[in-house]
Amino acid sequence: MTWKRIYALFVARNIEFMRDRSALAWNVLLPVLIIFVFAYAFTDDNPEKFKVGLIAQGSLQGAAAQFSDTRYIKFIEFDEAEANLFKVERHQVDLLFDADGNRYWINRTSPNGYIVEKLLIAAYAESDATLHKILVEGDEVRYIDWVIPGVIGMNIMFGALFGIGYVIVRYRKFGVLKRLSATPVTAMEFLSAQILSRLWLLLVVNLVIFIGMDLFVDFRMHGSYFNLLLVFVLGSVNLICCGLVVAARISSEEVANGVLNLFSWPMMFLSGVWFSLEGAHPLMQKFALLLPLTHITEAAREIMIDGVGIIGIADHLLVLGVSSLVLLWIGARIFRWE
Amino acid sequence: MSIILQVTDLVKRFGSLTAVDRVSFEIREGNCFGLLGPNGAGKTTTIEMMEGIKQPDGGAIRYRGEPLGEQFRNEAGIMFQTTALQEFITVREVMRQFSRFYPHSVGIDELAERYALHEFLDQDTRRLSGGQKQRLLLAMAQINQPKILFLDEPTTGLDPQSRRNLWNQLQQIREQGATILLTTHYMEEAYELCDEIAIMDHGRIIAHDAPDALLEAHFDDVVVQIHAADIPRDIGEREFRAVYRNDSAHILTGDVNKTIEHLLHFDIPLDRLRIRARDLEDLFLELTGKELRA
Ligand SMILES: Nc1ncnc2c1ncn2[C@@H]1O[C@H](COP(=O)(O)OP(=O)(O)O)[C@@H](O)[C@H]1O
Ligand SMILES: [Mg+2]
Numbered sequence: 001m002t003w004k005r006i007y008a009l010f011v012a013r014n015i016e017f018m019r020d021r022s023a024l025a026w027n028v029l030l031p032v033l034i035i036f037v038f039a040y041a042f043t044d045d046n047p048e049k050f051k052v053g054l055i056a057q058g059s060l061q062g063a064a065a066q067f068s069d070t071r072y073i074k075f076i077e078f079d080e081a082e083a084n085l086f087k088v089e090r091h092q093v094d095l096l097f098d099a100d101g102n103r104y105w106i107n108r109t110s111p112n113g114y115i116v117e118k119l120l121i122a123a124y125a126e127s128d129a130t131l132h133k134i135l136v137e138g139d140e141v142r143y144i145d146w147v148i149p150g151v152i153g154m155n156i157m158f159g160a161l162f163g164i165g166y167v168i169v170r171y172r173k174f175g176v177l178k179r180l181s182a183t184p185v186t187a188m189e190f191l192s193a194q195i196l197s198r199l200w201l202l203l204v205v206n207l208v209i210f211i212g213m214d215l216f217v218d219f220r221m222h223g224s225y226f227n228l229l230l231v232f233v234l235g236s237v238n239l240i241c242c243g244l245v246v247a248a249r250i251s252s253e254e255v256a257n258g259v260l261n262l263f264s265w266p267m268m269f270l271s272g273v274w275f276s277l278e279g280a281h282p283l284m285q286k287f288a289l290l291l292p293l294t295h296i297t298e299a300a301r302e303i304m305i306d307g308v309g310i311i312g313i314a315d316h317l318l319v320l321g322v323s324s325l326v327l328l329w330i331g332a333r334i335f336r337w338e
Numbered sequence: 339m340s341i342i343l344q345v346t347d348l349v350k351r352f353g354s355l356t357a358v359d360r361v362s363f364e365i366r367e368g369n370c371f372g373l374l375g376p377n378g379a380g381k382t383t384t385i386e387m388m389e390g391i392k393q394p395d396g397g398a399i400r401y402r403g404e405p406l407g408e409q410f411r412n413e414a415g416i417m418f419q420t421t422a423l424q425e426f427i428t429v430r431e432v433m434r435q436f437s438r439f440y441p442h443s444v445g446i447d448e449l450a451e452r453y454a455l456h457e458f459l460d461q462d463t464r465r466l467s468g469g470q471k472q473r474l475l476l477a478m479a480q481i482n483q484p485k486i487l488f489l490d491e492p493t494t495g496l497d498p499q500s501r502r503n504l505w506n507q508l509q510q511i512r513e514q515g516a517t518i519l520l521t522t523h524y525m526e527e528a529y530e531l532c533d534e535i536a537i538m539d540h541g542r543i544i545a546h547d548a549p550d551a552l553l554e555a556h557f558d559d560v561v562v563q564i565h566a567a568d569i570p571r572d573i574g575e576r577e578f579r580a581v582y583r584n585d586s587a588h589i590l591t592g593d594v595n596k597t598i599e600h601l602l603h604f605d606i607p608l609d610r611l612r613i614r615a616r617d618l619e620d621l622f623l624e625l626t627g628k629e630l631r632a
Pocket of ligand 1: 377
């Protein structure tokens, strides 16, 4: 490997990308679009303003039944309190009500919790039962806070898979690769240059999205920016390497398109980007662990939402790092210039 | 002169077609070696195996006695029959890119000067004309000052002026001591440029020698060429075993005087008669029963 050759390929690829207006526009417009969609989707007011977690064996009676009839409160049934307390901590539910035990949990910093509590107390005003109040603490975690790490991960995924896959397949189809193969350039040098060129592009574009979304929706970021960067860099490299493996031999854009879609769409829906995998079938949860996007999304969420440190996300980083190396090795092994 | 490149029993199959069939030859350092043959003869397949681009199904290729390796990659300059360059890139940028691939390279300005590319240096490569692009590809093949240069039909599709220019440039490269392996289906090109010629057909080499030696070995007679309209086909073919090509009847003879007497006997007008030595085109026709440029 010589850096001089990697650098030459890197520069040429960057030039091509910068001058290819349509590719550039697509890579700039898509993120802007994502930011706007999110900005509008999540500043809109929800008619069901209040959410209450409800724990009850059998049907509700008396004051509890009266409370559960309150309009504009969405009641979500839970089996037990302990496992769901974190939802109160994160403001995902405004109040958790144990009807059988006459207990409720609210977050001292939640304005919605404060109002729902007033309604609950009013419902019990005529009742003999005494309500037991338990305070919890924690900042709000909105859906947007939860979904943004995944959205950035997803954007990286599409940029990596299609950006790398298409370019290499097109190079092969038109014989650009064949000309390179007549020089001392090795497959590993060529692939490294493609990884580097795509990597900086993905990082810049997603940094713009990150900043843009923060301006519009001011999402939650409790962890270290450095750790987050690490997750996105390793994640990008991993997905780029997936793209390399796909593009290692294919020389038709249509076939490449099909295979890339086959990879990206399941990842988009099975990696827990849009909804939590918590309630999903255990087999599907296992399967999700095979998808790089799952690890990117979870690690980024742990950093951004829970402020988890490097030790806490080490397992995800390890999976992403090791599988990147394996994918790169496979990609270079099966790579064909023609 | 030492042998720079040697192939032995080279074989390449595509399904049931044997595109290259036990081809063997060697190229002496500093020589220009020509592979001459019609379309589909197997020239490109042969040269691309020698370049290390295609894997042979059998046989061996040795560069300076060794299998193709890093030294070969650094010392070889290659120009394919057709080449695509990366999009959105200028002449200067692509030349700079390729110069960085090699441990030693020729200056871009010097090459641009030599191949009359300086006025296009900042132009997108997709906007070059056929001849300009061919010059760029030749310049790129020369960027590492190669010891051996592979050229696959370098002048096919060029106008006569551009072809003549390219020939001059190849002569200069030869004079600087580089070895050249060239494929072509132009007899004149092989004759003009090459020290040695191998004639290929159906994947096999059917004749191989220096151009003049080839002609001498196969022919000690000359061609009497008469305008086809002047000699009726039945007489020509029956009495003179003439071959009709284009507008002419070609009569092979070892004794010109006797043939002319014979022609006069049949009252054939001799105003448009020409006598010439046989060339590679005739040789090809004789060896394969068909024309080089079908
Ligand atoms: N990739 C390929 N797959 C199948 N057949 C091929 C392939 N490349 C060349 N051929 C066939 O091999 C023969 C020799 O082709 P080629 O080497 O390109 O001839 P030339 O360069 O002399 O015109 C032709 O019949 C051609 O159709
Ligand atoms: Mg050819």
